[in-house]
Amino acid sequence: MTQPPAGPPPYGQQPPDGPQPGQVPQAGSPQPGYPPQPDHPQPGMRPQPRKRRTGLIIGAVVAVLVVAAAVAAMVVLTLQGKTPLSSDEQQIESTLREFYGTLTDDGFEAASQLACKADRDEFAAMPDADKAEAEKLAFAVDIKSVDDIVVTGDKAKAKITGTFTFAMPGDSDDESDDSSEENLVKEDGEWRVCSSAGTGT
Missing domain, CATH: 1.20.5 (Single alpha-helices involved in coiled-coils or other helix-helix interfaces)
Structure with a gap:
């Protein structure tokens, strides 16, 4: 008995799932009755490593x-x-230590640049011969403590205790002291050593 040729189903009727008689399943299409398989690496291929956040x-x-x-x-x-x-006290102690450290290591002229404007102007007005003599002075200052700091507005006083030694050119005898009374002024927000402040100028 001859089978009628396969054709489209009657209008309004859905074809059954899976390949129809006489049809060949297309490559890659899921087989009927089996759920889709998840992607797996092919044999011989390494899985991609996870990105590390090191x-x-x-x-x-x-x-x-x-x-x-x-x-x-x-x-x-x-x-x-x-x-x-x-604090003002901390800044004053730091200023004194920096000033005398510079005086010891770099000389009179370098230290004068850390002083107040009045002291800088006084140094600038000195004759060159006097500047040269002052630069020959050998200073050695070792500060042990800074005490008795008294702040009055933009002026302050402090006492330095330590060893103060300086030698005049050609003089074999060093002069020394163990304390020093210091005057400071505050200029542009910074404390500066100011010997002129103690002279009323």
Whole structure:
């Protein structure tokens, strides 16, 4: 008995799932009765490794360390009297130590640049011969403590205790002292050593 040729189903009737008689399943189409298979790596292929966040973690750690170092530096400088957050007493002690350290290491002219404007102007007005003689002086100052700091407005007094030694050119005898009374003034927000402040000028 001859089978009628396969044709489209009657109008309004859906064809059954799966290949129809006489049809060959297309390659890659799911087999009837089996769910779609998930993607798996083909034999012989390595799975892609997961991206690691090591770089992000290291960057965060470095950022934290930088901030911590900056905060620590700010605290140290504040305690040393080298920031606006320092008290007047801390800034005055820091100023005196810097001034006399410069005097010892770099000489009279370099130290004068750290002094108040009146002292700088006085040094600038000195004859060149006097400047040359002053530069020959050998200073050695070792500050043990800065005490008795009294601040009055933009002026201050302080007492330095330590060893003060200086030698005149051609003089074999060194002169020394163990304390010094200092005058300071505040100019442009900074404390400066000012010998002129003690003379009423």
